Amino acid sequence: AVSISLWMAAFMLTLGSLLGVINSYMKSDFEDLLSTRLPKLIFFASVTSPFLLTFDARRGGSILGKAILELGGGDIFATVILILIVISLLWMLSAEPIISILHGHFSLSSFAKSLMEVYEAILMATGNIPSFLRIMALAMAHSSVMLSFAFIFEMFASLGVAGLIIGIIAYIIGNLIVVALEGILAFAHSLRLHFYEWFSKFYTGTGIPFTPISIPEVKVIIIRTT
Numbered sequence: 497a498v499s500i501s502l503w504m505a506a507f508m509l510t511l512g513s514l515l516g517v518i519n520s521y522m523k524s525d526f527e528d529l530l531s532t533r534l535p536k537l538i539f540f541a542s543v544t545s546p547f548l549l550t551f552d553a554r555r556g557g558s559i560l561g562k563a564i565l566e567l568g569g570g571d572i573f574a575t576v577i578l579i580l581i582v583i584s585l586l587w588m589l590s591a592e593p594i595i596s597i598l599h600g601h602f603s604l605s606s607f608a609k610s611l612m613e614v615y616e617a618i619l620m621a622t623g624n625i626p627s628f629l630r631i632m633a634l635a636m637a638h639s640s641v642m643l644s645f646a647f648i649f650e651m652f653a654s655l656g657v658a659g660l661i662i663g664i665i666a667y668i669i670g671n672l673i674v675v676a677l678e679g680i681l682a683f684a685h686s687l688r689l690h691f692y693e694w695f696s697k698f699y700t701g702t703g704i705p706f707t708p709i710s711i712p713e714v715k716v717i718i719i720r721t722t
Contacts, residue, residue, distance in 0.1 A: 498553040498632050505628035506544030508689070509621075512697030513537040519698050531591035531610075535584040536617055536697075542580035543621050546573070588613045624693045630685050638678055645670035 517537050520529035546556035546563075559574050568575035589610045596606040645667055652663030 498629065499547075499551055499556075501628045501631040502547040502553050502556065502625065503551055504631060505625045505693075506548035508628070508694050509540045509544055509624055509697065510537075510548065512694045513540045516698035519700070527595055531595055532588065532613060535587035535591065536613075538580055538587070539584035539617050540621065540697075542577045542584065544625065545577065547625075585614055585617070588617060620696070627693055628689065630689070634678070634682060634685065637681075638674065641674050642671075645674070 513533070513536050517529060517533045520526070520533045543560065546559040547553065550556045550559070559571065560577065562569035562571050562574035563577040563581070566574070568578050592606045592610040592613070593602060596602045648670070649663040649667040652659040652666065655662075
């Protein structure tokens with residue numbers, strides 16, 4: 497369950513960052529593409545690649561730990577990840593000031609913006625990836641609740657025919673309760689993972705506002721004639 501959750505995190509975060517790059521390119525916003533989207537794609541892809549490529553939470557965590565805590569630790573994969581992380585963070589840190597210098601109006605605000613981009617990227621990586629572990633939590637909750645109802649069924653079934661009937665009814669009702677509760681919980685957690693962890697990588701919320709079709713008011717005037 498942990499491996500599946502972290503693989504989903506790696507896939508969704510990398511895909512979201514890639515969609516952000518595509519959006520900036522399609523809007524011809526090359527400053528945003530070069531200063532933010534591309535380095536963030538490299539950053540998220542490098543951080544999540546151990547889980548995405550190995551499909552093993554323990555091995556992926558070991559590789560990422562070597563890359564960050566042991567500066568590669570002699571592992572080629574971990575060393576490449578470390579290099580990409582450093583390049584992407586330095587890219588984010590220097591891109592905005594360089595662009596402002598090219599425009600001829602360098603200011604400390606551009607450097608502060610770059611610092612915020614780096615801080616946001618690190619914060620999102622450390623927050624978004626573990627957030628997907630809620631998938632594992634839902635799976636464990638499902639198995640635990642179902643196990644408890646199965647235990648109740650076995651307990652009643654050992655009491656004879658009447659107990660067996662009561663156990664079957666309790667097991668059916670328990671399943672219906674679990675389906676209802678987990679439907680709500682899974683829907684809520686899915687919305688959170690999509691709208692916060694995923695959409696924040698590419699969704700901007702701009703576009704053409706929706707205007708419903710309106711029909712002009714029609715007035716009917718009745719003229720009485722004598």
